[in-house]
Amino acid sequence: MTSIRVIVGDETMQATLDTTTAAQDFAAMLPLELTLTDYHGIEKVADLPRTLDTSDAPDSYKPETGDITVFAPWGNLAIFYKPFANSRGLVRLGQFDGPIDALVQDGGIPVRIEAAD
Numbered sequence: 001m002t003s004i005r006v007i008v009g010d011e012t013m014q015a016t017l018d019t020t021t022a023a024q025d026f027a028a029m030l031p032l033e034l035t036l037t038d039y040h041g042i043e044k045v046a047d048l049p050r051t052l053d054t055s056d057a058p059d060s061y062k063p064e065t066g067d068i069t070v071f072a073p074w075g076n077l078a079i080f081y082k083p084f085a086n087s088r089g090l091v092r093l094g095q096f097d098g099p100i101d102a103l104v105q106d107g108g109i110p111v112r113i114e115a116a117d
Contacts (some may be wrong), residue, residue: 002027003116004094008102008109014116015068017094022070025053026077026093031114034077036103042082044103046111051075054091062086066096079103 002017002024017023029049036044043063054072063069063080071078073089081104103109 001094004030005112005114005116006096006103007112007114011102013100013102014097015094016097017068018092020091020093021056022052022054022091023093026070027115031112033110033112035108035110036077036079037108038106039078042084043078043080044109045071045076045078047076052091057091060086060088061090061092063090063092064095066100068093068095 001019004015004017006013006015017027034046036046039045048070052070054070061069062085064083065080067080069078069080070076070091070093071089072091081100
């Protein structure tokens, strides 16, 4: 598994990526500077610079609070701050190791995502 840091302002949150092809492809993109925006009051989303390899991922996933995912049909990163229904095309990349309160705020949130190792 790969440890990463998600930096929001002066707050750093730790997360762990899975050992899947999609998660390792995401890790290869790091570091990333993104602006997360709210989507439907349950997740923060941002466009990624390229499509991830999700070829061996399950068809759907049921996200929980703190999950880091990619919505394969659109190719965007989605970080869930509330649980949601099983969703076709959603691929889990990993999860936060603790609270994600720094992400639950209004407006665009500039973040830096980087490898922790």
